[in-house]
Amino acid sequence: MSASAPSLAPRRPGPWALRTDRLDPLSAASARPVTVTFALAMVTLAGLDTIVKATQVTSVSWLIVTMVALVSAMALLIDRTRVDRPAWSRGSAVLFHLTLVAMMVASALSTAGANASVRDDWAPLVVGFALFCLTPYRSARELAVWTVVHTVVAGALGVAQAGSATTLLPAPLFAISGGVAVLIIGAAAVAYAKSMNTSILRWEQRAWARAVAVVGEARHGVARSVRQREISRVGRDALPVLARVAENDAVTTADRDEAAERAASIRCTLVEAAGRSWVRELADDLIERRPELAVAMTVADADDLARSATLEQRTLIRAIVGAAMDAPGTRAVHLAITASPRHSGPSVRIEVRGVEPPGVAREALRPLIGVARGLARHCAVVEVHDALVIEFAYGH
Amino acid sequence: MPLGLPPHLASSTTTLALVRAGHAAAAASLVAAMAVVLTLQTTLPDLAVWPALIVLVPMIGLLVLLERTPSTFIAVGYLLVGGACIAWFTVIGSAQLEVTPRNDDFTVGLLKAAVILIVGVGPGIARCVLWTTAGLLVAETSSAVVIVALGGVWGPAPGPITLWVFLVLGLASLQLRRLQARTAIPALYRAARDEMLAETRRGFERRATALVHDTMLNDLALIAQHDEGPLRPGIGDAVRADLATLVGEEWLIDEASPSERSAHAEFERMLADATAGELTVVVAGDPGILNRVDGHARAEFLRAIGQALVNVRRHAGVTEAEVVLGAQHDEVSAMVVDAGRGFDPTPGVEGRLGVGLSIVARLEAIGGEAQLWSRVGSGTTVMLRLPLAAPPVSPDPFDIDDGPDARPQSAPEVTA
Incomplete structure (x- = not known):
């Protein structure tokens, strides 16, 4: 092309x-x-x-x-x-x-x-x-x-x-x-x-060029990892019946039943994979990277709005949520993305709860809140009861 | 990406900006001094203050040189000429205005400011402090020598010293800001890298999912609906080819390398795979137009056409379909038409998995678009468009390859 x-x-x-x-x-x-x-x-x-x-x-x-x-x-x-x-x-x-x-x-x-x-x-x-x-x-x-x-x-x-x-x-x-x-x-x-x-x-x-180069170098490894996980996961169930039919050049009733059952199972898997939102993927990724932390993370983005945000917008959300999970005493993080009624971009709400007062998380997140302030059209940080709530909206 | 300056560059960049700010302020001071001289000469023509401009011009020239090609040599020259300029202005002012030379003269003060505002010749807080201090010493020494020589009484002028203190404090604050450490920077860099890798992974996952759908799921559906007994012609080969594709690594290769085969051959192969001998396809238009599309994008475009034909074969209840290929100067298109039973094209992943994954997402990933029209009992038409000079779909760096990354998966645009 x-x-x-x-x-x-x-x-x-x-x-x-x-x-x-x-x-x-x-x-x-x-x-x-x-x-x-x-x-x-x-x-x-x-x-x-x-x-x-x-x-x-x-x-x-x-x-x-x-x-x-x-x-x-x-x-x-x-x-x-x-x-x-x-x-x-x-x-x-x-x-x-x-x-x-x-x-x-x-x-x-x-x-x-x-x-x-x-x-x-x-x-x-x-x-x-x-x-x-x-x-x-x-x-x-x-x-x-x-x-x-x-x-x-x-x-x-x-x-x-x-x-x-x-x-x-x-x-x-x-x-x-x-x-x-x-x-x-x-x-x-x-x-x-x-x-x-x-x-x-x-x-x-220069930073962009370098970042692209780093990701480019990791690309093949990522591809192999995906192949290993995705293809193997679905293929494990379906490969035997397909290989058997191809080898015999014939279909038995057992083959038909098994093929129908496997097709339904794989279809469910694909539907689930296609429907995973960006925030869900983010939560899984962050939790997977922090197995030692007992942080409960919940997400809400019914329309997968974050998916259509720019890379820099998603980067900031990822950084804040990751830092919130790492903040001392954090026990729960809730991330919600909604359509902003007043602005063209999505609105982000991050709620951090922990055993420490909200001021502790606020202090830990202060530099990133500064970044949000520079990038977002609207940014507010409030302490509600025992939670720190960070809200900002994109849409410059 | 506003990742911000990394810690090791933040201080030097800010210092450099302060140096440039100093030079701009020095230029403004010199221009103001020149304006004073010209005003005096114009409004008081009996005076002869114009010779002051003789040393002002080289000072401005050296400042321009210092800004364009900073070097220690030019900076030293600027300070020396600046010192001479201060002395010369003091002499001329004293002689022409017939006043006792003073250390707080307004015009001389502008020149002193210009000398002190040399700030530096490059980044480095300590060096900037040294150059600024050198500027103060040159300015005050030059002024003191001339004032004493002319019989005046020299005393330290508050203006230049205040300016020097202000500059040094400003530079010191940069040091403090550096010590504060940009603790957010590492987190942002990690997040950016992780987000890029997640996008890359997501692209491969979508590709893998589409592949599983097009091959394994289709094959299982064929077998589930197959009559008991020997496989119909073509099905066995198709299953074996799909198995080879799945376990192979060719689908991992995402570089847009030109295919060895022609578009004609690839189109024919796609038709054979998609129809599995059960569907007759009437082709209108020349498949050769697909030669205008590079390897990976062409393969994806053909897979999308193939999946549309698979849908006709499996769901439409007809044995005939039509593929209309077209090209304009900026895009190629393919329309897959059948007169089958049709369906309610309300968007939804659950019901339209094949359309969403294998057609819409695929086209979006290579910068194209898909539209679908259908109504129960009135057949289905799928229109696929692929721009030839597609602009980057997003500013994401992943656009440098043809991987199906960084695009939101949206429901197909449907019109009943």
Whole structure:
């Protein structure tokens, strides 16, 4: 067949359009502590700077608005980057940036007429660092666009405050000094996001090629194993009667009866094999690999929806369920796949029960929950009575 | 597959990204410095600050070189030119603006930032810290020497030191993130490998199941319905051939090697096996069109046609069927038609095992599709289509061979 050669890796947008948390959710998850530190540091910086330059504040009302906007933006940043929360949506990202714009405007208004040095303002610096904090969660292209927007706003505010400056300089210089902090850190953020995505994409291509090679090497062994098990299992019963008939070139009543009986038996086996769902196969496989664990595993996927999920989606389910079985004290795992009423992909629910509190399993699964957060459209982790429940839905 | 970066690459990749970020930020600083000079020269034409651009241009050039072909030599050159640039800007600013040189001058501060933001010439946290520190030392030393030489009072500027502290802390945080270990990575890799192997196994199991159905089950059904006595012509040979196939290993070979035999010969053999001398088949169209399909896909396509004919022989209650072969530029097709008793084609594994396993799943595995129309008393038509330039059915790597992997088994599309 003249079928075209398929690409090994999943189709991805380029490094400009990709979000790192989708490409490498663990990078985003591991960046979370840094993001929180930055967010708290920015609030602290703003507070200290305001105290030091208290004499420049001309409007307490606008100062309050500024602080409210700052805290709101940072709270949004911390909340939306939580490992167990869904990834940033476009809407919440726009809201975040608009809050930053409002914060810069309010900050300028709070010191209107008394701002001695635009270049020392904390607001553009906070916006710049906020852009950098977004690098794991938003695309390089989006960061570039918002860098330009924030730079223009900061520059315009710099020009607007030129009148109160202690140094007499041409107005365009105030635009530069007002917006340069955002421009410098924003440029760094864009380059960082693009570089990370480029490197990860390159690694991903190599990883796929290597994985395919490994599976290719194991392929013949798997084939022989299947032949040994499947053909032998069904053939054991049917081969004698077939061989006898072929040898005698004749059919007896006993042959007919035995053939009918064997045909019915084999048919049942085939029907059962054809009807096995992916989750059932997964459960059998995981239990077989962990004979030492006394974990009861139940599954539910009436329409075998998991079968039509992508390899990466099934990989994550397998990894989480396997890790749940390995978590300390786990006694039962329930996996259910259902059609998502709101999204195009399936919804996954994993329930883990054990002798330890659910927090133990949660801690053991934390890195993988981070991966789920990056890959799934919706991800929620809750502790219900003595069980840890992980729910996520595909369908990006 | 978002398996993420492996632990041994995570740190170096992040460091490299930080280096690139530093270079981008340095470029922005230099552009801003250039904009300041141009603005001053334009708005205050009596001043002669344009000579500052003379050293700014090579600095930008070296930064571009450092980004494109990073090397220690270029990095050292960038630092030296950067130091000279800082000194030159300080001199020009002092002379033209007639002010006492200061260490916290805005434009000079931009240049200092550009020098400190060299960050490094490649991955490696410790090396990056060293290069950043070297940048700080060059920037401050150059500034201090010129300021003192011009009679000014030098003191440490908070801006460059804050930037240096920020960068070093950022690099240190990368080290901490590395120490945290990406504990999920090994689990994901194991899961991905196991899932791939499970898919491979599933593909072979489906192939084995289809084979058992087409051979052993059909033979047992034939024997169960056979009259007592000598075997009818052809049946004995068919059973012996099936036994040889089952115990052999040919069905394990899934590479799409071109068959030695022509499509005509394979088609004739398929007809002989499927009809077992009990069914007359009228063929319309040229079996030679199947030469356009490679070995394994052709074999599977023929097996699907054969199974449709077996179904006619066993269930339709007629002794005649028609196979219509067709080809377009992008697909080949086969239609198996009988005027038999027909059946209710409601999808269901239990009742339609042969259709599901041996026809639909088989076609799907090679990128084709099967449709079935039937009604009780009105015969049955099975349409099989196989695209010639089939796109990959899924992004799974298993598509690199023709194995029946990675496709969901769905019910046949049926129209009563």
